[in-house]
Structures are given as structure tokens and as C-alpha cells.
Amino acid sequence: MTLTGDLKSFSFADILQVLHADKKSGVLIVEWKDMTVAYYIKDGELVLARPVDKVFRIYVDRDFEKLLEKLRLRESSLAETVKKFFLSRLDNREGIFSFTQGFIRYPETVPVFYPAEYLIMESARRLTLEETERKISDELLVFEKAPDYEEKVRKARLTDEEQKVLNLIDGKNTVKDILEKSGLDKLTLYRTLYGLLSIGAIRRKRKKAPKKPSISLDLLAKLIEKIKKL
Amino acid sequence: MSEKKPKKIKIVIAGPFAAGKTEFIRTVSEIEPVTTERKITDPKEKEKKSSTTVAMDFGKIKIDDEHELYLFGTPGQSRFNFMWEILGEGALGVIVLVDSTDPKTFHEARRIINFFQSRYPVPLVVAANKQDLPNAWSPEDVAVALDISEEEGIPVIGISAKNKDDVKKALLLLLELIKTQLTG
Numbered sequence: 001m002t003l004t005g006d007l008k009s010f011s012f013a014d015i016l017q018v019l020h021a022d023k024k025s026g027v028l029i030v031e032w033k034d035m036t037v038a039y040y041i042k043d044g045e046l047v048l049a050r051p052v053d054k055v056f057r058i059y060v061d062r063d064f065e066k067l068l069e070k071l072r073l074r075e076s077s078l079a080e081t082v083k084k085f086f087l088s089r090l091d092n093r094e095g096i097f098s099f100t101q102g103f104i105r106y107p108e109t110v111p112v113f114y115p116a117e118y119l120i121m122e123s124a125r126r127l128t129l130e131e132t133e134r135k136i137s138d139e140l141l142v143f144e145k146a147p148d149y150e151e152k153v154r155k156a157r158l159t160d161e162e163q164k165v166l167n168l169i170d171g172k173n174t175v176k177d178i179l180e181k182s183g184l185d186k187l188t189l190y191r192t193l194y195g196l197l198s199i200g201a202i203r204r205k206r207k208k209a210p211k212k213p214s215i216s217l218d219l220l221a222k223l224i225e226k227i228k229k230l
Numbered sequence: 231m232s233e234k235k236p237k238k239i240k241i242v243i244a245g246p247f248a249a250g251k252t253e254f255i256r257t258v259s260e261i262e263p264v265t266t267e268r269k270i271t272d273p274k275e276k277e278k279k280s281s282t283t284v285a286m287d288f289g290k291i292k293i294d295d296e297h298e299l300y301l302f303g304t305p306g307q308s309r310f311n312f313m314w315e316i317l318g319e320g321a322l323g324v325i326v327l328v329d330s331t332d333p334k335t336f337h338e339a340r341r342i343i344n345f346f347q348s349r350y351p352v353p354l355v356v357a358a359n360k361q362d363l364p365n366a367w368s369p370e371d372v373a374v375a376l377d378i379s380e381e382e383g384i385p386v387i388g389i390s391a392k393n394k395d396d397v398k399k400a401l402l403l404l405l406e407l408i409k410t411q412l413t414g
């Protein structure tokens with residue numbers, strides 16, 4: 001399975017959200033104008049970032065432990081690669097990405113220095129207002145905390161401002177309410193909501209109960225039969 | 231004596247630009263779909279297709295002598311959003327089509343879902359279209375990218391709008407959801 005797209009329309013926050021939600025393992029390749037970087041993903045976590053001069057080199061080294069030996073990397077230096085080739089490149093949106101699932105053989109445990117939740121929040125902090133409006137499309141949206149939000153926000157290492165936003169998410173306050181009550185600027189609020197939504201700490205709350213469908217059961221049964229016979 | 235007009239039942243087929251809405255309707259409609267397509271002038275959009283729906287498409291399926299199912303396709307471009315409001319009124323349900331090969335349209339798809347959920351909270355199904363293409367995202371990944379949580383109760387199904395069985399499956403999934411809401 002391959003996931004492809006470009007960073008302009010699908011940010012790192014979005015990509016990591018998809019990879020982390022399903023705990024995918026594989027390799028994410030981002031081709032920028034100035035360099036190509038392979039991001040090694042194990043169970044939805046970014047464990048190594050490695051620049052390559054040619055894409056095919058990624059496919060030569062399928063064994064993760066042997067790759068580390070070849071690159072003369074100790075486990076303790078993996079964090080440095082993430083810092084240097086992921087965190088430092090979050091502002092660069094000119095890249096094209098593709099994720100190939102499987103393919104790399106990982107050992108059972110690989111240390112995770114930057115949890116996906118942290119990286120997603122960091123990515124969300126760099127979004128423009130226009131980009132945040134892709135998810136936060138309406139000031140009347142209401143969010144609620146997910147049941148397991150505490151563990152997620154602990155890993156995300158929220159700033160004081162982000163914590164303030166989280167405290168105001170109660171399934172009743174609209175985005176507009178939170179903006180007024182928090183005293184934060186719109187961009188900070190929208191970035192925070194985007195990040196919290198992407199890490200799964202919060203979710204949209206449906207504003208209205210579903211409307212009872214305006215059709216009789218008999219007619220619906222006829223309709224179902226008709227569609228089946230088409 | 232004048233002939234009694236059949237009662238219309240409406241399902242809305244929504245989705246971003248080039249998601250395959252017109253094709254979806256064409257695949258199951260019993261009449262040649264009525265379309266309001268115009269040639270595209272925007273060079274970027276023209277790369278994807280040469281014409282687009284500007285008001286609505288509609289197809290029809292006769293249920294019995296007294297009832298007809300109308301499938302209304304909304305325009306995909308956001309400048310025609312006002313039509314969503316008009317077409318959503320009185321709809322029995324909504325199918326939001328997503329081009330599974332084009333992640334840059336996923337956010338727009340979510341915006342469309344938000345729109346219908348807030349204005350017309352009727353049963354809604356997401357159809358991750360173009361699953362026949364090699365670079366299609368799986369329905370599960372599309373669901374995550376659209377931030378669809380289990381609690382929302384929005385099923386996501388993978389389809390190819392060219393395939394009649396797939397289109398029938400999407401419609402039946404919506405109708406089963408409607409049935410659950412009626413009986414639940």
C-alpha cells in the first residue's frame with residue numbers, strides 16, 4: 001500500500017495522523033527540491049530520518065538493524081536525526097511524499113524519542129491560518145475530549161497556551177467561545193485545535209441529534225429491493 | 231382526469247471537485263442524467279477534467295407507480311456552495327464522494343460533511359471513490375484523514391463509481407443506515 005501526496009495540501013501533521021492512527025510501519029519518503037529524506041516509521045512512530053542522494057538506496061537496506069550498523073548510528077543518535085531532518089524541515093512545504101507500508105524489517109523494539117503526538121503538535125504549530133481552516137472550518141464547531149486524551153496530551157507536551165485551550169474544550173464551548181474566553185489570537189487557537197484533533201485528543205461533537213428519516217419502513221424496504229435489483 | 235405525479239424521494243450526492251459525482255449518478259440512473267456541465271476555464275482544474283457541474287446533476291430511479299428516487303449531484307467547486315443548501319433541503323440521506331487518489335481534496339470533503347451535518351443532520355455515508363486506481367488511499371486511511379471518529383456514525387466505503395455493484399453497495403449502505411435510524 002502506498003500513500004502519496006504533496007506537503008502543500010497535506011501537511012506533516014496530516015500524514016503522521018494517518019500513519020499513527022493505524023500504527024503503520026514502513027518508510028515515508030519526502031522529495032524536496034534540495035534533498036530527499038527517508039523517514040522510518042515503526043508502529044506509527046518516527047524512529048529515524050535519513051537523507052539519501054538517490055531514492056533507490058532506501059530500498060537496498062531493508063533490515064533496520066543492519067541499516068543502523070551501516071550508517072554507524074547508535075540508538076542514542078536516532079533522536080538527533082529526527083531533529084535534524086524532520087523538525088528543522090517543518091516549514092518547507094515544497095515536498096512530495098509517498099509512504100510504503102511494510103517493506104522494512106524492524107526489530108521488536110526501537111526507542112521513540114519524539115512521540116508522534118509531539119511531532120504532530122509541532123507540525124500543527126507551523127500551519128498558516130488558511131491551512132488550519134481546512135479542519136477548523138466553522139466558528140460554531142464544538143469539540144469534546146476523547147476518553148483517552150490525557151495520555152495523548154502528555155506525549156504531545158502542550159504549551160501553557162495549548163493547555164488553556166484544552167481546558168476550555170468541554171463539549172459545549174464553540175470555537176468562537178474558546179476564542180473569546182481564552183484571550184488567545186485566532187491563529188494560535190486554530191493551530192492548537194488542529195493539533196489536538198490530529199493526535200486524537202479531541203473530536204468533533206455533533207451539534208444536532210440525527211433527524212428521524214421521513215420515509216415509511218414499507219417504502220424504504222421497496223427502495224432497498226429496487227436498488228438490489230438494478 | 232389528470233395523472234398523479236409520483237412522489238420524489240431525494241438522496242444528495244456531494245463531494246469535492248472531480249470526486250466522481252456525475253459518474254456515480256450516471257452508473258445507476260434509469261434515465262440519462264440531467265447535467266448542468268460547463269467547460270472549465272481554470273487551467274489548474276482543467277488538468278483534472280474538461281467540464282464541471284455548475285448547478286446540479288440529477289438521475290432518477292423508479293421505485294413504484296407512486297414513488298421515484300432522485301439522485302441529486304451537487305457542484306464540487308466551493309463557489310457554488312449555495313447549491314448545497316438548496317439541494318440538501320428535504321434529503322433522505324447524503325453520500326459524500328471522495329477522490330481516494332487525491333489527498334488535497336480530503337479537507338474539502340470534511341468541510342462538506344460538516345456542512346451537511348450542521349444544516350441537515352440526516353444519515354450520511356462517505357464513498358472513497360477511485361479504488362480501482364493504483365494510488366488510491368484505502369477507505370480506512372481516508373476515514374482517518376477526514377477525522378471521522380467511530381462516534382460520528384459515518385461509514386466509509388471504498389468504491390469505483392464506474393462499477394454499478396459498487397454504487398449499489400454505497401446506496402444500500404446509506405439505506406440500511408436510514409433503516410437503523412427509523413427502527414432504532
